[in-house]
Amino acid sequence: MAPRDPEAVEVRIKIGGPAGFGIKAAGQTLARLFSRAGYETFDLTEYPSLIKGGHNNYHLRISSEEIFSHVEPVDILVALDRDTVALHLDELTEGAAIIYDPNDFDIGEVAGVPDTACAVPVPLKEIVYEAGGIPIMRNVAALGAVLGHIGFPLDYLTRSIEQQFAHKAPEIAEQNVACASAGYEHARDHECAFPYDMQPRDRDGERILVDGNEAAGLAALAAGMGLYCAYPMTPASSLLHFFAKHAEKHDIVVKHTEDEIAAMNMVVGGAFGGTRSMCATSGGGFSLMVEAFGLAGVSESAVVVGLFTRPGPATGMPTWTEQSDLRFAIHASQGEFPRVVLAPGDREDAFHLTWQAFNLADVLQTPVIILGDTYLSDNRQSIPPFDTSRVEIDRGEIITEGEVEGYARYRVTDSGVSPRAIPGVKGAEQIVNSYEHDEHGYGAQGEDAGVRIAQNEKRMRKMDLARTLVPPPAYYGPDDADLSVLLFGSTKMPVREAAKWLEREDISINIMQVVTVWPFPAEEVSEFLGRARRTAIIEGNFTGQLQSLVREHCLTDVDHTLHRHDGRPFSPEQVRGFIKEVLG
Amino acid sequence: MPEVKEYTTPHKPTWCPGCGNFGMWEALKRALSQLDLDFNEFSVVWGIGCHGNGADFLRTQGFHALHGRSLPVASALSLTRPDLKVIVEMGDGDGYGLGMGHFIHSVRRNIDMTCIAHNNQIYGLTTGQASPTTEHLMRTVSTPGGVLEEPVNPLGLALAQGATFVARGFAGDIPHLTELYKQAIGHEGFALIDVFQPCVTWNKLNTFSWFRERVYNLEDEGHDPSDRRAAFELSLTTFHEMTCTPDECRVPIGVFYRDDEVPTYNEDATGAGDPGYHKATKPRDISDLIAAFG
Known part of the structure; x- marks a missing residue:
């Protein structure tokens, strides 16, 4: 207990x-x-x-x-x-x-x-x-x-x-x-008294009660989203309801599509037209979206995708939680293209990472995934109201009327980002293409080896730019600790709670939350693990997906691991027990 | 008014000599020119197939989408860009096979766009397999014993789903097709034009001469395009014996059905009245909404 x-x-x-x-x-x-x-x-x-x-x-x-x-x-x-x-x-x-x-x-x-x-x-x-x-x-x-x-x-x-x-x-x-x-x-009128004295109290500051989907939804609205498409799937459905409820007041197109394939293709179409566009689903729906997710990559479309994990595969356990889609999010689609995967750990993260996701998508002209899970999506916490003054809008490099001389949609540049003209700009003829293509977007020359290399390298250079833009890992706890815990996503919450309890027992732990899981912050993770006394990874899956990324990108491993895959979130009691056990 | 030849790009078409896509390409350019649509006033979305290679040949600000998925891309563009005329070009395998779900749902939504189906009743680009509209019992490389299914009836399906503009064209009659395109682009709502465009390489049955012996213009025979039941009856001419003579299977072309009174999805959908990019110029004020969670 x-x-x-x-x-x-x-x-x-x-x-x-x-x-x-x-x-x-x-x-x-x-x-x-x-x-x-x-x-x-x-x-x-x-x-x-x-x-x-x-x-x-x-x-x-x-x-x-x-x-x-x-x-x-x-x-x-x-x-x-x-x-x-x-x-x-x-x-x-x-x-x-x-x-x-x-x-x-x-x-x-x-x-x-x-x-x-x-x-x-x-x-x-x-x-x-x-x-x-x-x-x-x-x-x-x-x-x-x-x-x-x-x-x-x-x-x-x-x-x-x-x-x-x-x-x-x-x-x-x-x-x-x-x-x-x-x-x-x-x-x-009964005999046993309540053992605690609980009365209304004064507290500094206001609170709101939001779940992770509400936090993400509020941020998407703040970010100027104009199109949301989805097919109902737990635990993402409440986000569809949220946007549908507020669509009229905030002037957004919200479409419950015939399937997730349509949803993803629609947001790519919306992004093509210059509208900030988002879809969200769980693993099964994302499986259907994968081809069009790759389309967003090669067509360099700025889309934001919510992927809120529940236990899979297939229909799995629809209303429960898991963290088993990390590798899926990072690798989904055939071929190679740049992407960003952000993993909010709590409601505050869900809000701030979501508006940032729209900026990253626009600046990088590539898809950005918000990787959450049922535990975060479904449950409310009292938190201070979101600081909306932090919300900024950066639509990236846009070419407007009168600047189109020599315009090429997929111009090869040093950064990899090709300034884009939104359709409708006079003189900005272009084909945005699912095929490999030349600088203007035409597929005819796309199969030329030189053109392919130039375009593929151009796109992949955006990954270098992404590394300079994405949110860094978050740290909690003292620099020097008995145990250093690496984690991603909603596991942050019970581990922070357990850390608070352990502190009262004179056991110190520090935590690194990998906020941007892709591009993987190998340098920061290596440094964190390198200076730790002992290390552990806590993640809600069977195979150790975060651990495998550490092995792959940091060429190192951790001392201890804790996994959970029964559909329930880690509890702080479980985390505390694990840490006390490994520290002997 | 841009001239017809201005709607071309520097890329020479790679279709087979005599391909039905040439006629469709020419008719669309003529229609765009006659409607005086400048290159930034319309957007074309293609699927994948021989028709899709046309993305390289038409001057526009367009999108070459995935196989079977042109309609959802175009739907979003239509709903978020009321300032653009949106035109879809899809194939029969592309639009009626993989994309059938999107097709039916796009029709029933009456989203404002023009959907041109390049129906050659065969898979061309993947070298001659049966498509959803291949004639019953026709032999192809994927059906050496003959196609066992009945062909898809796109016009009948569209009518059943409440389509507001349903037409059929023939790539061998460019002036007629040009007029159909102009009417469809001018229609507010989902306009389907299914165009028979013979594949000269893989479809040895439904050739230009096969169609020339059978097509007739509905206008010439006094069809009333406001009569939905009559239109549905006509749509059943999709089904016939492979060996039928010109007298036994006549192929109607023209406008089967048109209703301009039905509101479009765009008119009633929230957020569809204004270009979507206008909404992300500065952060939205959500303070009221946040306060409601207190």
Whole structure:
């Protein structure tokens, strides 16, 4: 179990039940409430790929201190069915409360409930019935019960409800408030006391609650994106919904295409027309996009592609997480061409790397991948609002009307970048081509050996330019540490959390997050590993893809590795255990 | 008005002597000239195939896309560049084989573009395999026992999906084809012109003389292009016996169906009213949106 921060007030709540009960929405209401009450929050949603039934759960970590990830333990379990109790028994902390409806099941008959657990029976269905509400309001009664058990002021919830239902008929808000109040009173009326004193607190600065997709979506809007194309695929679908919702106000074309092949080809077409264009998907969809991804490379099209990994291959585990597409992102497509792959580790990264991705794509005239995963895409954290003053737009070298004398779309240059004229500019005749081509884009001479070499070398020179432009690795922790951990992507979050815990145990670790995974920052990684006392790589895949890049590009290896490929993100508990074990 | 010859590039066509693509090339240049479209006012997107080699021969600001994928590239261009006339050139293998999904969906969206299909009923560039429009039972290198499938009926499919402009041309009648192109480019919405353009090297059945004996102009026979049912009936002339005589299988050319009242996808889609590059001149203000996450 995770050690509690002695300075912090920290409570972990889990809501579980069948799909279709509105569990995530209820959980997010709770997260918003505590964030507004001055706490930091981090949520983790687990759900199967179905609409009704199965088992969904939403875990919310609430803390008075800065937190970096989810944790495993549960202090309050809201069990909307009997399975929830049985499935999460081993996560319960000592004295943990189980809030449940005694009309659903008899908790005495669930095997293994510890004696120390505090059963909090709340007749959720009766409450809803008496309030004249609809079944889904059980959630609201349960949220009221959570606050009742904690002894937290109910008006934080009632205000949130009133706000949420302000645009609906007044009785809806009234019914919800009635459910919340009744749930609250029932939970006050039991024998076991809540062991922590948790009250609204003052906090410096505002917070927003965003997941990784929302962060990336906000950044793409800020960056002036004009076209988004996608085919629904978990965990990227919410980004499609986000853009669709805001398309009208922000004047963007959003297209749910017939398949991912169309999506990728469309964004290449959009980029050809000079529009900032993006698509996003998961591994299966990206597999379909691969040919057109190569088209973006050879045609030198500025496209941004979100690749949010879930466990593969094929359909795999649709709603779970993994970091197994690193090599896929780096190598996808036949032939060779320059590309940039950025791997955000948290929401802040997702925002800032996404607007930078549009600039890199434009300046380099080549595709840029944002490599994320379900853990980052799906889960919200309370963070300070994004600093939008950092957002810049750099469209690269553009030729405009009157500058077209001698224009050649694929002019061979020292940097490899050919200044481009967007179609429509008078006199800028050009063919943007999937075939190898000459400087003007014509394929007729593309098979000439000299032309091929000149164009291929020109494109690949952009990789040298990319190395000077891409975000460098990020470092966390002291220069001198017991263990140096190399990682990429969302694993940053639980490892930073574990590092914080280990520091209290006088174990120091430092972390290098490979932010730009391609071009691979071999020099920085070599230097980091070279000066370390001991080294480890933590990555969410079976084969050790980041490790293989280190072996390949740094001609070195690490002392220890930790892998995970069961669809779950690393937990800080697991990371802490691993580090303590390898350090003996 | 640019002259017809100005729409050529320094590259000499590499099509076989007598190839149907020459007639289509000539007709398009004439149509562009007569519509007075300057080289920066339209954009042509090609797929891969013999037709696609035409990307080197037509003066434009265009895109030579992947095999089967010209329509999505062109769709995006149409939706993000309302200031450009967008024209797709695709092949029968390219557009009705690999690209069939895109074809059907482009039709039902009524995206504003002109789609010219170079239908030679054979794979030319890959040396003579059966295409989706090859006649039933015709022998090719990939079907030595004869094609077992019925050919794709592109006009019928387009009509079934609510196409707003459906026409068929013949590469052997350049003046007629020029007029079809002009009408299609002038149509607001998705305009399909399926053009029979004989492959003189690989298709020994559907030759110029085969077509000349069979084609007739719909206008001459009083077809009403606003009659969708009649258009669909006509589209069924795609299917016939390989050995049919000119009397048994007549091939109609001209406008099968046209409806100019249907709104285009472009009119109703968000963000499609203004060139997309205008939107990335400075960072968008998203402060309200960020605040909504508080």
